[in-house]
Amino acid sequence: MLRFILLSLLQCVLLTSGQVSLKLAMGRMEAFSFKWIYFKHLLTNWYFVLTGIFFVLATVLWMHILKHFPFSLAYPITSISYVFGMIAAYLIFHETIPLSRWIGVLFIMAGVFFLVKQ
DSSP: OHHHHHHHHHHHHHHHHHHHHHHHHHHTSOSOOSSHHHHHHHHTOHHHHHHHHHHHHHHHHHHHHHHHSOHHHHHHHTTHHHHHHHHHHHHTSOOOOOHHHHHHHHHHHHHHHHHHOO
């Protein structure tokens, strides 16, 4: 069970890192358009490239998790990514997060605790 928890936490960290780098990449881009120049700039945006790396690593790890652990346990654990996302929003993007969202995060953490408790 410890191996599963550690792999799942790593997968969630990779997913969250991908979302954070995508947010940083979009902050460096002009308004979205379906023009070639927009996509050219996007492909030379290092945060966007990093996003792809994080998502590929998270997907490969997810494939391993799905192969070796029950889906009914593995999939709900990915909700920890929401917790990491809230922490990233606060620490990296300096967002003000209302108490109601922190309470929601506590519920998510409680749910994950009951999932992995055997």
